[in-house]
Amino acid sequence: MTPGIIAQHAPALIIALPLFAAFATPLIGRYSRQARDAWIFAAMAATAAIAAVLAYQVYTVGTVVYAFGAAAPHIPLPIDSGGIPIRIIFTVDAMSAFMVVTAAISGFAVTLYSLISESKLTGRDGFYALLLLLITGILGMVCTGDLFNFFVFLELNSIAGAALIAYRNDKGVAIEAGLKYAFLCTIGGLFVIFATALLYGQYNALNIAMLASRIEFTMLDKVALVLLLAALAMKAGAVPLHFWTPDAYSMAPGSITALLVVASQAGLYGVFRVVFTLYSVTLDYFAVGWIIIVLGVLSMFIGVTMALVQKDVKRLMAYHAVSQTGYMLLGVGVGLAVLGQQGLMDAYGLVAMEGGIFHIINHAMYKGLLFLTAGAIFYRTGTRNLNRLGGLGHSMKWTMIFFIIGALAIAGIPPFNGFASKLMIYESVFLFNPLLAIIAMVVSILMLASFVKVFQSIFMGPRLPEYADVKEAPLPMLIGMGILAVVTVAFGLAPAWVVDQFVAPAAAALVNQSGYIASVLGGL
């Protein structure tokens, strides 16, 4: 294929390539394990490259639209359609591109890591096929401009995720966690499709841009909003519906957990897309904004206090993930609460949103890194129990360094990326409501406290006799962790550049509903 075709069809290829690779994986795996591993690596590398091409297009040229099944895919409205987008359309704006980049970096690191970390287990053909399908689901969710298509990719994301959580059987405990996730996600999926039906019944459209241009915030729209928010907040792991995260995150293999973090953030993306692009100023932004803020504060506080008492290192990290999701909800919620007031928006609303969105990629990087280090420790020692671990700093030096980077980043210590995004959230939220900013800071301190405990009990102390022959993690796993660590440090060293180049356009795209509509339906 020539570069021209790749550039022209990037929004389709980003879905088609991992899909094709996933379906071919079991066939290749039947003949050669080496060929299959090389195939998966090549497919993921190519997907990441296409993600980079797509993001470059979006950030330089503007929103990219792609109509599936059309002779000329870049024209969203066929001439004879009467101004109605009849096809499934991908609408990739700066916010979508931002999520695509996040998913591509994580997906690439995780794939590299999992080639070694799962090598002791059976049934890996299916594992890699599902891994690629999960990546497809995430990328599809963040790219699509069609509400029903969003549901399809949400289901793909959920089912692949549930199967992967249950992959490491573990005497049935992992299967229970996977089943719990599958049930919850199915119920969430039903909520989403019911909300889609409510909107379709009223406005005769499934395209998000078309719906956004027609929406009136009737009673039925309010019902649809509640259903969408509940389902997607559950998927994101926000507090009243967070109870699946400790089970799912701790029982899944380490590599999968790192990717599940991104899968959850695709749900978070859904929340933001619904409130900002689909409803925008038609909804009661002050009330809905405060609902999201309260969800965020509850997630932050309950997540971190639950984390402090955990003894299983991955359960502890899972509660931290709940807590971190709270920061994103808080930042973007503040932006939503002042959506209609341009003065307040310029004063702090936009900065709060940028902080929340910046936190998404930061969280995916350092939390993914932490889960990968936990996976590496489990790979070498076979336990996740903090009371039984100890003294690993002598033998797993690189893993320890990566853990320190991740732990300091999550606690918001400079010069790591967590500090940059948290500072943006503190400063802007303080102008909105000082109490919220103080809660956010206290949570951050508690987070540092719990990671000091984890660090001490895993790595410090004398070398334990039962771990005398523990070696450093294999090289591909270290490279996988290294990629995420490098991004974590780089974003911490040059936060202003990252915010200007990537985050600010994403936040601006989210607020700019008319721009989103115009990219599909034409001029305004």
Next chain:
Amino acid sequence: MNMSKVVRAAANLLFPFILIFGLYIVAHGHLTPGGGFQGGAVFATGIILMIVAYRYETAVGRFSKDILRNCEFAGLLIFVSLALAALAFGTGFFYNWVADTGLIFGASVAPGANPGDLNTGGVIPLMNLAVGLEVLGALSVIILYMLSGTREEA
């Protein structure tokens, strides 16, 4: 455990008809209600009928899991490949590049009311066939795996 002779004879008799009916639903997916998934499911019921009528071991001997799994992956690959092939013609992903070309399923649709011509629809019937292949493989494999955990009473 084998079912009674009457059940087995009836199952043997019905089996080819169920398969033909499944194939009919798949092939006419672009003209009548049904399509790849529905037809593939009917096809899989035929296989399940044989499993019910005979014992699990006999059924496993007759329908190899490997072949059924190959059906599943082949169906999926054909589906995506048909969609990807559209890129080679300079059109969008999933573009119907077979319609109106005179290839198989590529005849033009006659204007006005007509009883429906099987030889139309372009990639839609081809994708239906791919989905049918995938579903018959996947559903049969699911049933075989579910039964693999059962044990016969003495």
